[in-house]
Amino acid sequence: MTQGAVQTPAADAPSATVRSRARMREQWKGYAQKYGALATLAVLFLYNAVETPHFLTKQSLLFILLRQAAPIAIVAIGMAIVIGTAGIDLSVGSVMAIAGQVGATIVLHDHPVVLAMAAALLVSAVCGFFNGTLVARYGVQPIIATLILFIAGRGIAQLITGGELQPLANPAFQWVGLARPGGVPAQVIIALVVAVVAWLVMRLTVFGRHVLAVGGNETASRLAGVPSARVKLYAYIASATLAGLVGLIAVSANSASDANNTGLGMELDAIAAVAVAGTPLTGGRVTVWGAVVGAVMLKLLQNTLIAHGITKEVAQMIEGVVIVAALYLQRHES
Amino acid sequence: MTTATAPPRARRLQVGLLLQRQGALIALVLLVVLGVLRYGDRFATGYNVQSLLADNAKYGLVALGMTFVIMTGGIDLSVGSVVALGGVVAIKVSQHGLVAGLAAGIGVGALVGIVNGWLITRLKLQPFIVTLAMLLAVRGLALNVAHTRAAVASSESNFQKLGDWSAFGLPVAAWAMVLAFVGGAAALHYAPWGRQVLAVGGNVDAARLMGLPVARTTFSVYVLSGALSGCAGVFLGSQNGSVDTAAGQGWELSAIAAVVVGGTLLTGGIGSVLSTLVGVMLLQLIFNLIVFENSKHVLTISSYWESVIRGAFLLVVVLLQVRLIRRRSATGRAA
Numbered sequence: 001m002t003q004g005a006v007q008t009p010a011a012d013a014p015s016a017t018v019r020s021r022a023r024m025r026e027q028w029k030g031y032a033q034k035y036g037a038l039a040t041l042a043v044l045f046l047y048n049a050v051e052t053p054h055f056l057t058k059q060s061l062l063f064i065l066l067r068q069a070a071p072i073a074i075v076a077i078g079m080a081i082v083i084g085t086a087g088i089d090l091s092v093g094s095v096m097a098i099a100g101q102v103g104a105t106i107v108l109h110d111h112p113v114v115l116a117m118a119a120a121l122l123v124s125a126v127c128g129f130f131n132g133t134l135v136a137r138y139g140v141q142p143i144i145a146t147l148i149l150f151i152a153g154r155g156i157a158q159l160i161t162g163g164e165l166q167p168l169a170n171p172a173f174q175w176v177g178l179a180r181p182g183g184v185p186a187q188v189i190i191a192l193v194v195a196v197v198a199w200l201v202m203r204l205t206v207f208g209r210h211v212l213a214v215g216g217n218e219t220a221s222r223l224a225g226v227p228s229a230r231v232k233l234y235a236y237i238a239s240a241t242l243a244g245l246v247g248l249i250a251v252s253a254n255s256a257s258d259a260n261n262t263g264l265g266m267e268l269d270a271i272a273a274v275a276v277a278g279t280p281l282t283g284g285r286v287t288v289w290g291a292v293v294g295a296v297m298l299k300l301l302q303n304t305l306i307a308h309g310i311t312k313e314v315a316q317m318i319e320g321v322v323i324v325a326a327l328y329l330q331r332h333e334s
Numbered sequence: 335m336t337t338a339t340a341p342p343r344a345r346r347l348q349v350g351l352l353l354q355r356q357g358a359l360i361a362l363v364l365l366v367v368l369g370v371l372r373y374g375d376r377f378a379t380g381y382n383v384q385s386l387l388a389d390n391a392k393y394g395l396v397a398l399g400m401t402f403v404i405m406t407g408g409i410d411l412s413v414g415s416v417v418a419l420g421g422v423v424a425i426k427v428s429q430h431g432l433v434a435g436l437a438a439g440i441g442v443g444a445l446v447g448i449v450n451g452w453l454i455t456r457l458k459l460q461p462f463i464v465t466l467a468m469l470l471a472v473r474g475l476a477l478n479v480a481h482t483r484a485a486v487a488s489s490e491s492n493f494q495k496l497g498d499w500s501a502f503g504l505p506v507a508a509w510a511m512v513l514a515f516v517g518g519a520a521a522l523h524y525a526p527w528g529r530q531v532l533a534v535g536g537n538v539d540a541a542r543l544m545g546l547p548v549a550r551t552t553f554s555v556y557v558l559s560g561a562l563s564g565c566a567g568v569f570l571g572s573q574n575g576s577v578d579t580a581a582g583q584g585w586e587l588s589a590i591a592a593v594v595v596g597g598t599l600l601t602g603g604i605g606s607v608l609s610t611l612v613g614v615m616l617l618q619l620i621f622n623l624i625v626f627e628n629s630k631h632v633l634t635i636s637s638y639w640e641s642v643i644r645g646a647f648l649l650v651v652v653l654l655q656v657r658l659i660r661r662r663s664a665t666g667r668a669a
Contacts, residue, residue, distance in 0.1 A: 088462075090587070134649075138656045141600045143409070143462075147587055148652070152645025158638035268466060275463045282460075313477035320471025327459050327467075 033330045037277045037290060040326075041297040044304055052307050062184060069299040070191035071246045075266055076273040076291035077198045078239030083274055084202075085232050086215040086283025087142035089239045091131060092270060094153025096247030096263030099124045101160040103248050104168055104257035113172045117248060124244025125237050127153065132236030136229040146236075150267070157259040166257045176245075177252025187249050191292070194242065199288040208286075211235060215283025272323055273298055278330035298322075357654060358595050358612045361647075365619050373626040384505055386622055388497075388573065391507035392417070392566040393588065394614045398518050399559030400589040401610040406555050407535040407602025408461040412450060413563040413589060415472035416443045417582030420567025422476050422485040425577060428493035435493050436568050443564020444557050446472055451553035469586070477579055484578040487571060497573035507569045511611075514562065519607040531555060535602025591644065592617055595651045599659075617644055 048055040055061075075092050082089045103120035107113060127149055134145035168174060179186040202208035210231040213221035222228045243263070251257040275281065276297060277290030301322060305315035369377040376382070396413050403410045420439040428435030446468060453464045479485075487493045499506045522528035530551045533541040542548050563582075571577045590600075596613030598605030620643050624635050 134652070138653065139660075140652050140656055143590070144594055144600055144648070144652055147591060147594075148645045148648045150587060151591065151648065152642045155638045155641030155645070159636060159642065162636065163638060268469065271463070271466060272470075275466075280460075281462055311478070311482070313474040313482060316474030317471045317478070318474075320467040320469075320474065323467035323470070324453060324459070324464060327463055328457055331457070331459060 033278045036326060036329050037293045037297050040276075040322075041293055041300065044297065044300045048300070048304055048307075052304070058183070062188065065296065065300055065303060066188045066191075067185045068303075069296040070185070070187040071249055072266070072269045072273055072299065073191045073292045073295035074194050074242050074246050074249075075239075075270040076295045077194055077288055078242035079267075079270040080274045080279060080286050080288060080291040081198070081202070081211060081235045082142070082239045083271075083279060083281055084211045084215045084283055084286035085235045086218070086281075087135060087232065087235065088146065088271070088281070089131065089236060089243075090143065090146040090267045091127065091149035091153055092239065092243035092246075093263035093266035094150050094157065095124050095127045095240050095243040096250060096266060097154055097157035097259050098127065098160075099244030099247030100251035100257045100262045101157045101166075101259050103173070104166045104251050105160055107168070107170050107173045108166060113170065116173060117176075120248055121241055121244050124240045124247070127244075128237035128240025129233070131240065132233035135236060136232040154259065157262070161257075161259065163259055168251065168255050168257065174252035174255065177249045177254075187253070190245070190249070194245075195288055195292050202286050202288055207231065207234060211286060212284055215285070217284075269295075269298070272319075276323055276326040278326070357651065358597060358609055358616055362612050362616045362619065365616065365623065369619070369623055369626065373623075373630070377626055380503065382622070384500070384503075384508070386618065387508035387511070388505040390614055390618050391505070391511040392569050392573075393585070393592065393618065394511040394611055395514055395562045395566040395569070396585055397589040397592040397610050397614050398514055398607065399555075399562035400586075401593050401596070401598055401605060401607055402518070402522075402531055402555040403461075403559050404590070404593050404598055404600055405531050405535045405602055405605045406552050407538070408454065408552065408555065409465065409590070409600075410450065410556060410559045411462065411465040411586045412446060412468035412472055413559060414582035414585035415469050415476060416446050416560055416563035417567040417570060417585055418577060418579075419443070419446065419472050419476035419479070420564030421571035421577035421581055422480045422567075424564075424568040425485045425487045425493065425571045426479065428491045429488060432492050432496060435491075436496070436565075439568035439571070440561050440564045443567065444561040446564075447557035447560020448553075450560065451556035454556065455549040455553045480577070480579065482579060484576045485571070486576040494572055494575050497569065497575075507573065510565070510569070515607060515611050522605075522607050527551070527554070532603055532605070535604075537603070588617065591648050594655075595648060597651075597655070599655070617647070620644060620647070 075096075079089055079092065099120040102123050103116045106116035106119055131146050131149060134140040134148070135142050138145075171178070176186055176190060181189065202211070210221070210226050210228075213224070213226050214228045214231050218228055243266070246266075247262060250262050254262075270291075273294035274291050275294070277287055277294035279285055279287055279290055298319065301319060302315050305318060306312060310318075396417065400410055400413060420443045423442045424435040424439030427438035450461075450465055450468055453459050454461050496506060501509060504512075522531070530541070530546050533544070533546055534548050534551050538548060567577065567582065570581060592613035593605075593610050594600065594613070595616060596606065596609035596611070598610060621640050624637065624640055624643075627633055627635055
């Protein structure tokens with residue numbers, strides 16, 4: 001323990017085999033980084049197809065797995081964009097609670113459904129604007145900037161109704177959480193649409209390029225004329241708005257808005273989903289589909305363990321181990 | 335920068351420095367004065383001070399560990415789960431006596447810290463995600479040990495006495511906190527280890543080039559954070575007589591908030607141990623004052639305001655810090 005650095009052997013003449021082995025290892029590492037989460041998902045899927053009864057049914061796949069994973073996937077997509085700018089958004093769970101409360105309160109006062117949803121999303125966007133302003137304009141570290149709304153946001157949501165549970169019975173408002181157009185849960189469709197749009201935005205638009213540039217090297221990107229402050233601001237607004245959308249989905253699916261519990265722990269689920277997909281938290285990379293795959297993979301892992309008689313607590317421990325293992329396999333040499 | 339503008343700038347810098355270093359302390363003093371003036375004797379009673387300190391002790395111990403971790407430029411999100419695990423294990427083991435329970439709670443916390451430290455220094459994984467995964471895993475472990483129920487201390491053991499005993503007018507937990515903070519401050523200022531912690535957080539590469547044991551120092555702060563959180567869990571269990579399944583949830587973020595309010599920068603390399611204590615007191619005192627305000631029945635403040643006010647406090651502190659850092663870099667001097 002006491003000696004400082006590890007002695008590196010003098011590699012004066014590496015033989016051809018050593019070199020090719022090193023290259024192969026690099027290649028494997030590249031694969032592990034890119035497809036590790038997808039491969040784990042495939043393995044889990046195959047295992048369940050063989051071992052879990054009724055796994056390969058529409059009910060099980062669409063209405064349990066994907067329906068449960070969809071909200072996490074949507075938040076994780078926003079989180080992935082923020083992480084791409086070398087940031088983090090801890091406030092998503094609180095923003096969900098605020099959006100759910102705002103939407104439910106407006107609809108319960110017999111105002112139009114569209115107004116309720118628009119107001120909820122607008123309030124969420126304002127939350128994102130607050131986070132983004134602190135990070136982009138004032139240079140506050142993202143963890144601290146979003147910690148403020150993480151702490152205060154839940155209190156704000158609770159103050160809207162004094163912490164009371166608000167039961168909901170409005171099919172139009174609850175469409176996002178309960179409807180099943182064409183036999184598919186609406187939230188799965190929404191998640192898919194969000195993923196496709198986010199993927200296209202990241203691939204095709206200038207904003208997408210800018211996110212990667214800002215996260216990769218902010219100083220360089222600013223010198224190259226990238227409006228880094230605006231890019232970061234938009235990223236936090238996107239993350240908060242998506243969290244607000246999921247807040248609406250959550251209260252709709254529960255048929256009640258509960259400021260105390262809506263979105264509790266969502267920030268951790270979303271960050272874990274992004275991280276297992278091999279996205280470095282240091283920024284500069286965004287994989288929208290990785291976030292989706294990560295969310296589905298972690299959900300399937302939980303469900304698999306619980307379906308096979310492993311208690312929820314042990315499942316949680318295994319989840320922690322899997323996240324660390326995923327990080328280890330996908331670590332990026334600095 | 336001409337010499338003519340330098341003196342007022344320097345003075346403003348001094349004021350700014352004072353605000354950053356002692357801003358939390360000033361706010362704390364103001365709040366205490368407000369409490370004494372508005373709620374009089376009831377606020378300033380020994381009982382209120384004792385219960386405030388005993389309550390704060392747990393948060394203080396966790397925040398102390400977090401301070402050292404943050405000084406190295408890291409973060410430890412697992413502390414809340416470690417509080418739960420430490421409490422549960424201590425209660426289970428306390429059947430064999432108080433000392434065994436105390437040792438087991440601290441020991442299991444240190445063990446989690448060893449795992450964190452190993453993953454971060456040896457496997458070179460990011461502290462944020464490593465400790466996030468440990469937050470999940472350790473919470474699962476704590477629930478598993480407790481059989482997903484609240485762990486209740488046996489009434490035959492003297493475990494709960496730890497929460498009741500007091501010495502020289504203060505509860506044992508408060509003494510533990512005071513000792514830990516005095517020890518921490520002494521270690522930071524007078525021991526080589528404290529200097530190394532700051533050096534690692536200030537500039538890892540420079541610290542390594544200077545031949546400082548970077549890995550060992552980083553490892554040690556996570557072990558310390560784990561042990562202190564485990565100890566906080568022991569006090570939680572002994573004060574309440576039980577540790578429920580949600581114990582310690584979210585403590586990691588309140589600890590970070592207390593550290594930041596105290597003026598320790600999240601970038602590492604700068605920080606003060608005693609300011610963290612002030613930060614902890616400040617954030618808890620807000621809650622205490624709300625309770626007193628409500629008992630006056632003049633203004634009723636919903637307890638939900640507590641988190642909003644804490645968030646607002648954090649916001650003000652952070653904005654003050656930002657102003658200060660900007661001004662300091664503008665004048666081009668390192669304080």
